[in-house]
Amino acid sequence: MSLTDSCPSCCRRGIAPATTRTRGNRHIDGYRCPGCGHQWATARDLTAYSDLHARRAQRPNRKAA
Template sequence: MTDTCPNCCQRAVKPRTQRTDSKQIRSAYRCPHCGHAWITNRLRTTYPAA
């Protein structure tokens, strides 16, 4: 799963780390373009194939 940097809008940023449990997918990102770091929490029911 990739994301878009909320700071500079760089697309297709891959997570540095990712952790899943029965309910959530937690991903930590760092943009290779601007260096901005962020974390996402996604519900597994919304992203079942991830």
């Protein structure tokens, strides 16, 4: 699950993670802006995402309808 992010310093968009790590139920992405050099990290709780995807999978889609 690699997502792009926006730089909180200069607002440049679509920055891919420079590093990625998974620790238990957490997914941590480290970013570095190629424009201004600002560094930051985001952490996501994978259990929250798995619940979201499970609920979406239970809904009928257009093909099933």
